[in-house]
Amino acid sequence: MSSIDVARARRETPGCENVVHLNNAGAGLMPDVVLATMVEHLELEARIGGYEAAAREHDRVEVVYDSVARLLGCSRDEVAIVENATRAWDMAFYSFDFQPGDRILTCGAEYASNYIALLQVARRTGAVVRVVADDETGQVSLGALEAELDRGARLVSLVHVPSQGGLVQPAAGVGRLCRAAGVPLLLDACQSVGQLPTHVGELRCDMLSATGRKFLRGPRGTGFLYVRKELVEQLEPAFLDLHAAEWVGRDTFTIRGDARRFENWETSYATKLGLGAAVDYALGWGLGPIAERVQGLAASLRSQLQALPGVEVRDRGVEMCGIVTFTVEGVAAQEVVALLSADGVNVSLVPASYSLLDLGSRGLDSVVRSSVHYYNTDEELHRLTDIVARATG
Ligand SMILES: Cc1ncc(COP(=O)(O)O)c(C=O)c1O
Numbered sequence: 390m391s392s393i394d395v396a397r398a399r400r401e402t403p404g405c406e407n408v409v410h411l412n413n414a415g416a417g418l419m420p421d422v423v424l425a426t427m428v429e430h431l432e433l434e435a436r437i438g439g440y441e442a443a444a445r446e447h448d449r450v451e452v453v454y455d456s457v458a459r460l461l462g463c464s465r466d467e468v469a470i471v472e473n474a475t476r477a478w479d480m481a482f483y484s485f486d487f488q489p490g491d492r493i494l495t496c497g498a499e500y501a502s503n504y505i506a507l508l509q510v511a512r513r514t515g516a517v518v519r520v521v522a523d524d525e526t527g528q529v530s531l532g533a534l535e536a537e538l539d540r541g542a543r544l545v546s547l548v549h550v551p552s553q554g555g556l557v558q559p560a561a562g563v564g565r566l567c568r569a570a571g572v573p574l575l576l577d578a579c580q581s582v583g584q585l586p587t588h589v590g591e592l593r594c595d596m597l598s599a600t601g602r603k604f605l606r607g608p609r610g611t612g613f614l615y616v617r618k619e620l621v622e623q624l625e626p627a628f629l630d631l632h633a634a635e636w637v638g639r640d641t642f643t644i645r646g647d648a649r650r651f652e653n654w655e656t657s658y659a660t661k662l663g664l665g666a667a668v669d670y671a672l673g674w675g676l677g678p679i680a681e682r683v684q685g686l687a688a689s690l691r692s693q694l695q696a697l698p699g700v701e702v703r704d705r706g707v708e709m710c711g712i713v714t715f716t717v718e719g720v721a722a723q724e725v726v727a728l729l730s731a732d733g734v735n736v737s738l739v740p741a742s743y744s745l746l747d748l749g750s751r752g753l754d755s756v757v758r759s760s761v762h763y764y765n766t767d768e769e770l771h772r773l774t775d776i777v778a779r780a781t782g
Contacts, residue, residue, distance in 0.1 A: 391682035391763070393674060398764040409769045412735040414552065414580055414712050414760035417606035419663075420670050427608060427663040434659070443658050450658060453665030460668050460676075461597065461615050462588035469614040469651040470661055474579035475502045477598035477614035480651040481575055482506055482546070484624035489515030491543040496521050496529040497746045498551035498558065500577060504746070507546065516543065520746060527554075527705025531562050538570040545572055547594075549587070550580035553744045553756060555687060555704030555712045557585065564593025573620060579603065579612075583667075584683050584711050584762070586676040595620050601660075604683075604711065604762065607667030608660040616648045630654050679763050683711035686761040686770065693774045699781040703756050714739065714756040720780050722755040729757075732776050734769075736760075 399405040404418035433442040443450070454465040461468070471477050483506070487493070493507055493516055507518045521537050524530040529547065538545075545567050549560045560576060567574040576594035578587050583604030589597055597615040601607030616624065625644065626633055632654035634644045644650050671679065690713045691702050699718035717725050726738045736759040741748040748756065759773060 391685060392678045393682045393763045395682075395764060395766060398674075399766075402764050405764060407733075409734040409765075409772050411759040411761060411765065411769065411773055412737050413584075413604055413606075413762040414758060415735075415737045416602040416609060417583070417604055417762055418764070419606055419608065419667070422670055423607060423663045423666045426666040427659040430659040430662050439658075446658065446662065449665075450661060453661055453668070456665045456668040456672070457613050457615075459672060460582065460587065462590050463615050464618065466647040467615050467618055467621070469616070469648040470656070470664065471612050471614060471652055472610055472656075473612040474577070474598050474600035475612075477600075477612045477651075478503060478575065478577055479506060480614055480626055481596040481598065481616060481624065482544075483510070483627035484651075485544060486625075487514040487516040487543060491516040492537075492541060493518050493544050493546065494521055494534070494537050494542045494572075495519070495546045496548065496558065497523045497750065498529070498548050498553070498556060498744060499546065499746060500548050500552055500579075501743050501745070503546060503548070503577060526707050527556060528558055528707060529563065531559060531566060534563060535566050538566055538572060542570070542572045545574045546577070547574060548577040548580075549592075550578075550585070550710050550712065551744060551747065552580060553739045553748055553758070554706070554714045555691070555709035556706035557581070557708040557710050559707075560592045560594065567595075568593050580712065581710070583671050583676075583679070585680045589615055589617070601664040601667060605664075605667045605671055606762070608663040610657060611660050611664040613664070614648065614651050616651065621648055621650070622646060626651055674763065680710075682763040683761055684709065686763075686765055686767075687711045687713050689767070690759065690761060690770045690773070693770060694777065697774065697778050697781055700777060703751075703753065711761045713759045713761070715759075715777075716753065716756055717777060717780055722757045725757045725777065725780055728780055729773065729776055732772070734773050734776060736773070 458465045522533040573595040575596040582599040595617045601611030633650045703714040740755045
């Protein structure tokens with residue numbers, strides 16, 4: 390039995406009255422407190438002015454850094470708050486001064502935006518991208534990674550939970566190997582924050598990027614980056630502004646010493662405060678209880694779907710999370726998504742181009758992605774499987 394009070398969670402989530410929301414890997418439903426926090430700040434901006442509202446709420450905005458730091462188990466100086474997970478990841482990645490021949494290791498589940506950046510940097514600098522093999526379960530092979538690290542590497546990029554499936558990568562194991570080899574690990578935790586514990590000390594990552602809108606249930610247009618203190622000053626952001634740096638003389642500038650060097654000056658204070666409210670709300674439930682309920686619901690959904698003739702669950706790995714992907718024989722994934730949507734059930738489509746190495750190598754052009762959260766119910770899962778069963782018949 391999970392310790393989550395599901396009735397309370399649903400009461401505090403207005404969207405639960407309108408939809409069966411199984412698209413938390415797209416964007417989770419915001420709880421009341423997140424919405425109210427943002428509306429309150431927008432109203433204040435309208436009443437007294439945007440700069441004046443930011444000044445009045447300065448202390449509350451600062452507390453958002455403490456909240457994110459608590460979520461990640463790091464210090465507030467190691468946190469940058471930006472517009473989305475991609476920008477967070479890019480700000481870390483493009484800070485590396487790659488040289489010809491530098492080896493960048495990644496995995497088969499890598500996310501499209503990250504892989505495109507890897508390819509661009511390889512083309513520009515002569516660095517080399519190596520994809521570490523998966524093991525037979527579909528997660529990155531720690532043995533193969535160790536062998537690749539032995540040959541030298543400048544950076545390891547790992548997606549903790551990929552967009553396109555239920556897999557949870559053995560991130561702590563990867564982190565342990567990277568630490569032993571002295572190679573920095575950039576962890577894309579976009580799909581794991583808010584549904585699994587993501588303490589950077591336990592994961593042993595050096596940088597972590599994440600978004601606010603998915604399992605954290607924050608507003609769209611929010612993301613954050615963690616950079617380990619020892620690394621912050623070694624990484625010069627690819628671009629700077631007067632917030633990240635200070636113009637101190639005609640020909641000189643200094644870059645700030647904390648992780649906010651990866652931010653830019655202009656930002657949405659309303660969504661930043663909303664992000665803080667979402668993080669506090671998640672911490673209020675506890676990431677342990679959230680993970681337990683999410684993983685229980687997802688396991689139940691997988692077994693219900695697997696029992697349907699013509700339906701194939703496509704998730705791989707040893708540990709799995711709240712993302713449940715499947716295909717239906719003879720029915721295009723897009724059509725399944727449309728059928729569910731017509732009946733008030735939100736899921737999403739993941740085309741192979743989101744993760745070409747993974748879905749492409751499995752011969753899948755797309756999958757249906759359902760993704761549960763702790764506020765979902767067994768009845769909602771049955772609603773999905775009933776509709777899918779009709780589609781197969
Ligand atoms: C694994 C993964 N990384 C990164 C991203 C990009 O996140 P954002 O849209 O916040 O930039 C996504 C988005 O779906 C994702 O699934």
